[in-house]
Amino acid sequence: MRNLKRITTISSTIAALMFAAQGVLACGTYEGRLILEDVADQFVRDDPDDIGHTEFQLLSPYTFIDCNGTRHTVPPYREIGGETVPTVINGASIPPSVWSLVGGPWSGRYRNAAVIHDYLVETRYSSSDVTHRIFYDAMVTSGTPAWKASLMYYAVLKGGAYWEEGSAFVSSDRVADLSVEDLEEVKQLFLDRTYSPEEIQRLAEN
Known part of the structure; x- marks a missing residue:
């Protein structure tokens, strides 16, 4: 266990150094092992051709500690309506139109982040901007x-x-506005130079 924790710390340190070289500060850390089980065969899809959303069940607690030291833990089980149910995630919190440019929600280094994001979106954590x-x-x-x-x-x-803190969850209809062509143009902006999170927010508001 001690060696595993040391390996996790080393991995986070390497990632931080990589991003420092790109002008981006990596200040968070992960805790625990990300252990997922493919349970897609237990779900019926409305669209049988939709192969992007593959359901995975989380088998152990997984935590992201953000830059403020706040812990965001995804539990393997949680209470819903008086019942204990397994935590199942599928990457649906990421708009599908971006997948053709970056890969599916489970194919890159962002897989760990997608697990945290899926859970925070589903549980309506704080506000959508914070999440x-x-x-x-x-x-x-x-x-x-x-x-x-x-x-x-x-x-x-x-x-x-999109949702505001303390308000009911509101599903956004803005997904239709994200065409692959538009995302290609934005991708080029990010390839040309490093944008701060605040700059990305302003860009998304336009």
Whole structure:
């Protein structure tokens, strides 16, 4: 266990150094092992051709500690309506239109961050702006390339779920506005130079 914790710390340190070289500060850390079981065969899809959303059950607690030291833990089980149910995630909190540019929700370094983000979106953590920023910081901590973390952050801000703190959850209709062509243009911006999270937010608001 001690060796595993040491390996996790070393991995986070390497990711931080990678992002420092790109002008992005990685200040978070992960705690625990990400253990997932593919349970897609237990779910019936409305669209049988939709192969992007693959359901996984989390088998052990997984935590992201953000830059403020706040712990965001995804439990393997939780109480819903008086019943104990397993935590199942599928990457649906990430707009599908961005997948063709970065890969599916489980294919890159951002997989760890997608687990945290899915859970925080489903449980309506704080506000959508806070939740999406945690996603960005978690991607940076995972070692996701700066342009890719920026593009995915832009995508969830522009086309992801939206809700305000203390209000009922509101599903966004903005996903339709995220065409692959538009995302290609934004991707090039992020390849040309490093944008701060605040700059990405302003870009998504336009």
